[in-house]
Amino acid sequence: MHRERMDRIRQMKHGRQVARPASREQTFSSVDSALSAVKTPPSMFEDHLQKSLADLDARHLRRSLRVSGLPTGPLVRFADRALHNFASNDYLGLAAHPEVIAAALEATRQFGAGTGASRLLTGTQTPHHDLEEKLASFKNTAAALVFANGYAASTGALQALAGKDDVVLLDKLSHACLVDGARLSGATLRPFHHNDTNHLEHHLRWAREKHPQARIFIVTESVFSMDGDTAPLRDIVELKDRHGAVLMLDEAHGTGVLGGGGRGLADQLGLSHRIEVQMGTLGKALGSSGGYIAGSRALIDFLLNRARGFIFSTAAPASTAAAASAALEICAGPEGDRRRARLRELAALFDQVPPAAIHPVIIGKEEDTLRASDQLAQLGFHVPAIRPPTVPQGTSRLRVSLSAAHDPDTVRTLAAALRAITNAPASDNPDTVCPVCGAALISEKCKVVCRSATCGYRIVFNCSEF
């Protein structure tokens, strides 16, 4: 009776008669042959991949890698053509700083190219230990823990800290690693409108009412990666305290740029001691790679025991930790202050209030954004087109990322080109000078022209359809 039922099930599953196995050996061979009838042949798998790629192509969402043989800095070189690099988050220009490179080389000599295992297995080499001490003192916290990258730090921390009975309230424009960490935690996830503290408060009340036993986490960024704006941190901290929640702040784009010595927005507003989980990366203004969580000793000991991205991953090489330590010293000292001052001067060349190192130019459609990016490349600027899923649908943009290593004249010319692309009102900002004759450059609809009657320098964009 049971065997007949199994036969019927097999028949339904495969849509055809499947012979009933007679013995154990035959069971395996007949399952194998049944599987071979239904499993996806390799060519179908390839077809699926090709179709997905063609779909991305059709929607102007396909991405690809381009090879550049230059060090991280103000230039990239694609296909033998050097372009001014406005894509990197090396805000202070420390990735190629001689002291940072020397620290990485020395650590490689002393400790080897790789770490061989998770630090929980092999022990912590001194560069990682020193970096964690320095980070804790830089962030003014009791302790810090370094992960292989910022993505692992965020996902590892959130997944470990929140559980399925908890609630995570997340700014809608939060970086993917925060969203992924919140999802991995299994907690109830509620996004709040970007930087909207009324909406956040509404969610806090809802969470307290519907999940009275839950721990509530608020997650946001200090400087938003694709918009360059800052979180209303004072209000968020007030709300967090009033509702008894925990705040995790991602300072990936605030570290090195804001606050005394580049300590971030929390430091700038004097709020560091009121934020439970402070996250940042070493791969942006600190010119190396890695990510960190800073906070109480208990927080760091807990993460050391529970953050899967830390426990189950080979530690980053000593060279990256040593490079980050060297960069941290420069960042917190007078040279860091000089570099931040230079960054602010460059940011002021754009019509953005307040000036910021990240300058988005929202174009809207993917194909238009790609075209604008290509036109800028023809003029010698690498300004990537940022498209969904990195930004919401309909808000594709050019994202200009400034660095203290940029040269002001190049930034002025780019600012004029962007004004022309976006059809901003004609501007004769005397700061924007012609790279050929030094006369004023004027941005007009779809073009930038030199004011000198004899020079003739002009940049014309094919942007009437934007």
Ligand SMILES: Cc1ncc(COP(=O)(O)O)c(C=O)c1O
């Ligand atoms: C806001 C934010 N958080 C975290 C990360 C991840 O940091 P990392 O690049 O070190 O993995 C990024 C990287 O782009 C980011 O923009």
